[in-house]
Amino acid sequence: xxxxxxxxxxxxxxxxxxxxxxxxxxxxxxxxxxxxxxxxxxxxxxxxxxxxxxxxxxxxxxxxxxxxxxxxxxxxxxxxxxxxxxxxxxxxxxxxxxxxxxxxxxxxxxxxxxxxxxxxxxxxxxxxxxxxxxxxxxxxxxxxxxxxxxxxxxxxxxxxxxxxxxxxxxxxxxxxxxxxxxxxxxxxxxxxxxxxxxxxxxxxxxxxxxxxxxxxxxxxxxxxxxxxxxxxxxxxxxxxxxxxxxxxxxxxxxxxxxxxxxxxxxxxxxxxxxxxxxxxxxxxxxxxxxxxxxxxxxxxxxxxxxxxxxxxxxxxxxxxxxxxxxxxxxxxxxxxxxxxxxxxxxxxxxxxxxxxxxxxxxxxxxxxxxxxxxxxxxxxxxxxxxxxxxxxxxxxxxxxxxxxxxxxxxxxxxxxxxxxxxxxxxxxxxxxxxxxxxxxxxxxxxxxxxxxxxxxxxxxxxxxxxxxxxxxxxxxxxxxxxxxxxxxxxxxxxxxxxxxxxxxxxxxxxxxxxxxxxxxxxxxxxxxxxxxxxxxxxxxxxxxxxxxxxxxxxxxxxxxxxxxxxxxxxxxxxxxxxxxxxxxxxxxxxxxxxxxxxxxxxxxxxxxxxxxxxxxxxxxxxxxxxxxxxxxxxxxxxxxxxxxxxxxxxxxxxxxxxxxxxxxxxxxxxxxxxxxxxxxxxxxxxxx
Numbered sequence: 001x002x003x004x005x006x007x008x009x010x011x012x013x014x015x016x017x018x019x020x021x022x023x024x025x026x027x028x029x030x031x032x033x034x035x036x037x038x039x040x041x042x043x044x045x046x047x048x049x050x051x052x053x054x055x056x057x058x059x060x061x062x063x064x065x066x067x068x069x070x071x072x073x074x075x076x077x078x079x080x081x082x083x084x085x086x087x088x089x090x091x092x093x094x095x096x097x098x099x100x101x102x103x104x105x106x107x108x109x110x111x112x113x114x115x116x117x118x119x120x121x122x123x124x125x126x127x128x129x130x131x132x133x134x135x136x137x138x139x140x141x142x143x144x145x146x147x148x149x150x151x152x153x154x155x156x157x158x159x160x161x162x163x164x165x166x167x168x169x170x171x172x173x174x175x176x177x178x179x180x181x182x183x184x185x186x187x188x189x190x191x192x193x194x195x196x197x198x199x200x201x202x203x204x205x206x207x208x209x210x211x212x213x214x215x216x217x218x219x220x221x222x223x224x225x226x227x228x229x230x231x232x233x234x235x236x237x238x239x240x241x242x243x244x245x246x247x248x249x250x251x252x253x254x255x256x257x258x259x260x261x262x263x264x265x266x267x268x269x270x271x272x273x274x275x276x277x278x279x280x281x282x283x284x285x286x287x288x289x290x291x292x293x294x295x296x297x298x299x300x301x302x303x304x305x306x307x308x309x310x311x312x313x314x315x316x317x318x319x320x321x322x323x324x325x326x327x328x329x330x331x332x333x334x335x336x337x338x339x340x341x342x343x344x345x346x347x348x349x350x351x352x353x354x355x356x357x358x359x360x361x362x363x364x365x366x367x368x369x370x371x372x373x374x375x376x377x378x379x380x381x382x383x384x385x386x387x388x389x390x391x392x393x394x395x396x397x398x399x400x401x402x403x404x405x406x407x408x409x410x411x412x413x414x415x416x417x418x419x420x421x422x423x424x425x426x427x428x429x430x431x432x433x434x435x436x437x438x439x440x441x442x443x444x445x446x447x448x449x450x451x452x453x454x455x456x457x458x459x460x461x462x463x464x465x466x467x468x469x470x471x472x473x474x475x476x477x478x479x480x481x482x483x484x485x486x487x488x489x490x491x492x493x494x495x496x497x498x499x500x501x502x503x504x505x506x507x508x509x510x511x512x513x514x515x516x517x518x519x520x521x522x523x524x525x526x527x528x529x530x531x532x533x534x535x536x537x538x539x540x541x542x543x544x545x546x547x548x549x550x551x552x553x554x555x556x557x558x559x560x561x562x563x564x565x566x567x568x569x570x571x572x573x574x575x576x577x578x579x580x581x582x583x584x585x586x587x588x589x590x591x592x593x594x595x596x597x598x599x600x601x602x603x604x605x606x607x608x609x610x611x612x613x614x615x616x617x618x619x620x621x622x623x624x625x626x627x628x629x630x631x632x633x634x635x636x637x638x639x640x641x642x643x644x645x646x647x648x649x650x651x652x653x654x655x656x657x658x659x660x661x662x663x664x665x666x667x668x669x670x671x672x673x674x675x676x677x678x679x680x681x682x683x684x685x686x687x688x
Contacts (some may be wrong), residue, residue: 003066010104018125030056035128043084058091060098070514114142144203145171153231160191166355179337179350183360209308210259215280297326305332405429593621640681
């Protein structure tokens with residue numbers, strides 16, 4: 001079996017598991033189910049590997065590739081299919097919104113209706129019911145995320161507002177993962193409940209998963225939701241939305257928030273009917289978990305990949321990204337991590353997308369947390385100990401061992417000529433000074449030996465440091481200690497950054513290998529196109545323009561360029577004139593459009609200099625700007641033409657703008673504007 005046939009066999013299995021009915025084009029029956037995937041569907045030119053239908057209307061395409069093929073550039077081919085549709089094909093909308101590329105082991109998905117639409121990796125295909133639900137909504141989730149406001153409610157601390165603002169900006173930029181680092185005690189869970197409320201209320205999140213370390217933490221999180229008072233409504237969160245702390249392996253479909261441990265979630269994905277609650281009492285993210293093999297996850301149609309829109313992982317510094325990684329990546333959802341102490345693996349997993357860094361030191365400086373000092377408290381028991389009758393024998397044995405250690409220590413110290421004192425003997429014998437004072441015989445012997453050493457002639461010794469000099473030394477050592485700690489923190493941050501970069505570089509290596517394979521494939525396609533395309537033979541006598549003719553040409557470009565520059569009030573300098581003459585007119589006009597776009601959004605101090613730089617670097621306006629300009633021109637033309645009773649209405653026919661004449665005939669706009677130019681309509685001169 002060929003690699004592509006093997007890939008299609010796996011793709012068929014994935015589609016079937018997700019609830020799609022697979023058919024060949026020759027035997028198509030669009031009434032056989034809600035979602036139909038038709039193989040080898042003929043288009044205007046070529047065939048779509050799979051054309052997807054919902055309720056008898058086309059909604060998307062699926063491009064199949066063999067397992068070793070890189071999917072990074074296939075979306076261009078998929079786009080071509082979504083536009084290259086037969087005229088008679090019934091569609092929910094054109095171009096088709098849902099685009100898949102798959103090898104059977106790797107699948108990418110894109111919703112063309114999203115702002116800044118781009119492909120994302122998914123575990124498998126979405127269910128037909130889900131695509132039908134998405135079609136019925138006025139906007140996509142990622143479109144609604146663009147409307148998230150800045151949250152400035154009085155119930156939030158400044159650090160919590162900063163965290164929510166950073167997260168919302170990350171979601172607007174379509175980052176699939178985001179990390180929130182906040183010190184213990186500043187209110188991470190309250191922050192999470194706050195942004196969950198806004199994601200449900202403003203972005204229309206269908207369901208959110210809140211993962212905790214242990215069951216008791218889940219109960220605490222549930223209480224946070226129950227106590228949270230919504231800022232703009234005054235009611236409790238749980239009065240508006242259902243929150244479920246999973247105690248069984250069933251998700252209630254009416255719930256907006258599900259709280260559970262990753263252990264139970266894995267059990268549910270495996271299809272287990274029950275999961276013992278005692279398995280959630282202790283953390284399974286630490287200890288022996290790190291030495292286990294990663295958990296294998298297979299598709300469960302009862303819990304499809306679109307079950308959750310967002311996943312919040314509390315205490316995500318835990319070692320979950322090796323053993324439990326596939327459980328997190330099973331869902332087609334944004335992943336948001338909460339932690340006080342992120343590890344290197346944490347930074348790597350979240351693509352170094354740290355939306356806020358709020359450590360304990362900053363929390364203390366802001367007055368959110370309180371600093372601390374460590375004090376040792378001495379009591380009679382800690383200094384002298386206490387006795388329990390049942391342990392007297394053991395205590396006597398321990399006292400004997402201690403006495404033997406002291407005797408051996410004294411013998412060694414006398415032999416080596418060391419200074420004998422209660423403190424030095426206690427340190428050498430590994431006993432407390434209090435013990436030596438309590439033992440009469442040992443105390444007497446140590447005092448005798450100490451006095452004997454004092455009576456011996458003393459050699460000259462360095463003077464002892466004064467109390468003042470001691471305090472200076474201690475202060476200096478403390479400053480050095482602070483510097484070393486700062487250096488260690490800096491090196492730690494550098495190390496964490498390097499770990500994240502290594503993660504990215506590994507991904508870049510994989511991407512480079514994919515590009516190599518793709519380039520080979522594209523080169524083959526290019527060679528085939530060249531072999532099939534007749535090229536005009538080179539001319540024997542190419543046209544040569546004399547220097548005199550070049551000099552005689554007008555400076556400053558064509559009339560259209562000059563009129564554009566006049567409208568912008570830009571004088572054509574010698575330098576600008578040379579630049580305009582050296583490049584094609586199309587490049588100059590695109591540079592002018594780039595300048596216009598910049599002028600419409602910001603203040604350009606030197607438009608002529610900006611234009612020169614745009615021409616040199618062949619800048620082009622952002623995608624959609626020229627389309628907008630064209631639409632503005634049409635709107636102005638249509639208003640004038642309608643006032644002169646030249647047109648009655650307008651519409652798009654197969655993507656081309658048409659206008660309706662008083663005779664009821666639909667004519668392309670380009671044809672009408674050439675017959676009735678905009679300038680003529682403005683000057684009230686209309687030639688029939």
